[in-house]
Amino acid sequence: MGPVRLLTAATAWALTHGAAFAFPQEHLSAARQALIDGERKGARSALDAAEEAFQQTDSVVLNDVLASYWFYRGVFADSRRKDSAAMEFFRQALVVDGTYAWDREVSDKLELRKMFEALRGEVQGREQRSPKVPAATGCAVAYVDGTKTVAEDTVSIGLRLAQVQCPKGDVYSQWIDFSEDDASFDWLALCPYEVDTSIEAFVAASDEDDFASLGVDFGGEAPVDAGPCALAAASDAPESPAPAKEGEVEASDKPEPKPKKEKPKANQSDFFAKERWPVGRLVVTGGGVGLMGAGVIMHFGIVKPSFAMVEYGRRNNEWITPNAADVLTQRFVERRAMTWAVGGVGAAATAAGLVLLRPKTTAAVQPLLLPGGAGLHGRF
Secondary structure (H helix, E strand, O other): OOHHHHHHHHHHHHHHHOOOOOOHHHHHHHHHHHHHHOOHHHHHHHHHHHHHHHHHOOOOOOHHHHHHHHHHHHHHHHHOOOHHHHHHHHHHHHHHOOOOOOOOOOOOOHHHHHHHHHHHHHHHHOOEEOOOOOOOOOOOEEEEOOEEEOOOOOEEOOEEEEEEEOOOOOEEEEEEEOOOOOOOOOOHHHOOOOOOOOOOOOOOOOOOOOOHHHOOOOOOOOOOOOOHHHHHHHHOOOOOOOOOOOOOOOHHHOOOOOOOOOOOOOOOOOOOOOOOOOHHHHHHHHHHHHHHHHHHHHHHHHHHHHHHHHHHHHHOOOOOOHHHHHHHHHHHHHHHHHHHHHHHHHHHHHHHHHHHOOOOOOOOOEEEEEOOEEEEEOOO
16 A cells, blocks of 8 residues: 555544544533633533433443533533523432532532532432343443443433443443333343343452452453453454564565656756656655654544543543453554554655655755764755
């Protein structure tokens, strides 16, 4: 694949996958800042985007993140003088996280804060419903508002975020109103493939090491044996291609024959003359610079958010399952490797354009790269 095609593919990949890798936290941060600045229109747009992102996220949502969403909804409703709606949103926040602390930077209204604290005790007696999680879920794990849920559990009524972590580690989400007796809701139907419910999930024994129960080591060590579910997830992982033997070159990596370039005139000294920078050299060098730029964009657009989720899982490991930890870690490693690959190809193409494709004449000044530095070579 030539540098132009590779640059086009990398740019298209970043544009088409950028929204999928967006996390609800980004929209919630924008909503918080809009509420602080008093921009109600911006706050509403950010909150609506966060609501949609919760259904499209590819990881289990943390309790405090979802509680922040409901809290910001309550503050926004209060700014529009909708007291009853604000109270209900605050109840939702406290149902998700009973220890959620009031954010004074978002709102410093004392009376509103007193109402919030009064609701903290009220939600403990809220009506409960069965989440209708099947008794046998195989390697799939059900979550309600970021909390692992089984058939015997109950959840508070109201709009809840239901999530299923499927056997391969992928997560699918849907908003469910448990105020309604919806017996038709099928948890396992959220998975895009059939779930083998005959497999009994492995339950790790307690260990003094906080990360021992995760089935994965964020430091890069081999994962702990987490039973048949971990093996099932590992069997679905794509196999790495066998490395090419020494001296072998793949067909797509073979260099294309260079077109013959006309010898430049001896009296021509323009550095950017057409003979000094033919189309092939411009394409290779420009493509390399573009790929390096794409690598920088991918680093800040997908690698850093993935690393933030891994760090968050490290600090809040009580909610995460082995499969979830595996998915977060694998996703970070894959995105980092892809970013390095794009940036590395860009750097190699840029160096090739500047050094390897340099005209073999000294009639004009040319850039020269050496291990000890860089300079100019030729006659002025």
